[in-house]
Amino acid sequence: MSTAISLNGITKTFAQMAEGKNGGEQPGIKVLKGITTDINHGEFVALQGTSGSGKSTLLHIIGLLDRPTEGQYRLNGNDTSTLDDDSQSDLRNKTLGFIFQSFYLIPYATALENVTLPGLYSGKPRAELTARAESLLEQVGLADRMDFRPSRLSGGQQQRVAMARAMLNEPDIILADEPTGQLDSSTSSEIMKLFHTVHQSGKTIVLVTHDENVALEAERIIKLHDGKIAEDTRL
Template identity: 80%
Template sequence: MSAVISLTDITKTFARFDEQGDSGKDGGEAQGITVLKGITLDIAHNDFVALQGTSGSGKSTLLHIIGLLDRPTSGSYALLGHDTAGLDDDHQSDLRNQALGFVFQSFYLIPYATALENVILPGLYSGKPRVELQARAESLLEQVGLADRMHFRPSRLSGGQQQRVAMARAMLNEPDIVLADEPTGQLDSTTSAEIIKLFHRVHEAGTTIVLVTHDADVGREAGRIIKLHDGRIVEDIR
């Protein structure tokens, strides 16, 4: 099966400065911290992948590169057959909005917008009619069990309900791939299990999922576990 995500020898180095000055002044010299060290990885259509590793292992940095939220220092990355290095920021943004959905630990809902308005938001850049976007958003909120909460603002929703809104928002543009960074990190075990059930439903519908987690139980829900250590893949288990 062809890869929807193909990474070849990806490295990522962040600049830092020595103690003499954080901006290179007063004799300070720029130094590099290499977080990813030659990651080569293919992820196929409809894979359900968990990225695991200790804090600082590089898993979130890798997810950000996959999500076109950051660029690698070196190496090549093809997303759905597109060589991302050849795309300028605008074209990367278009590809990200069309192909990817995101779910984060902190939900990132707009506090003054209702659940429905939060779900509609990523569709505003698609050019689709508002009425069409609203109908799909309402359907998605019904599917995640929030039909009676769609006009509530985030402050009136529990953490689990807010994450359900984030799941619906991620699916609005019918992405090929959903990327999730610690999506159960702020939830209790019962609510976490409910959110993981939603991920399984999304996966069963044909969507590729790449999920970062510290939780071994959450990781075992995936069909493939990739473990990182010190910026390198040390295990790839199906």
């Protein structure tokens, strides 16, 4: 398999400001402490850890939403440290799809409009984007909810919309941050079935979770503890 994500010595330190009248910067908080690992195309990987372990910070770096303090990150062979913000944005839009715990749907837009939104920056014709968005909503079981706004959708339905939106630009890699965190166990199970369907279509999935049952749905679990890889297990 070819390498999709290559991390070598990744660290992340956040600056902190001192309290009190003197102010000034204090030694930073080191959240990631030398992460080195590769994720291959077609893998389904869970990043598991407790709150504060660094898993979401690592996902943000993988997703080009943040830059590491030190270390090298290659995405599909591209050394991301050499790319300016515009080039990173272009690579992100073409390569990555995002699914978040809080859905981040536009409240005044319909399900169809929410799914179509990421494609508006691609330059593709609106009719083509709409047709693909409709197809994706059908695939996630929302053919009869396309004209519904988020307030009329359940949590599980909103996450289905978010999954369809993540797939619109046909990304190679899907990044999911606690996608079942706000869902009950039955709905979580349904969402994980969708993840398996996406994975079986050939997509690489990196999913952040604190839930061991969700992590066990993946084929590989990378456990983080205190900013370091504590375990890396292939199931």
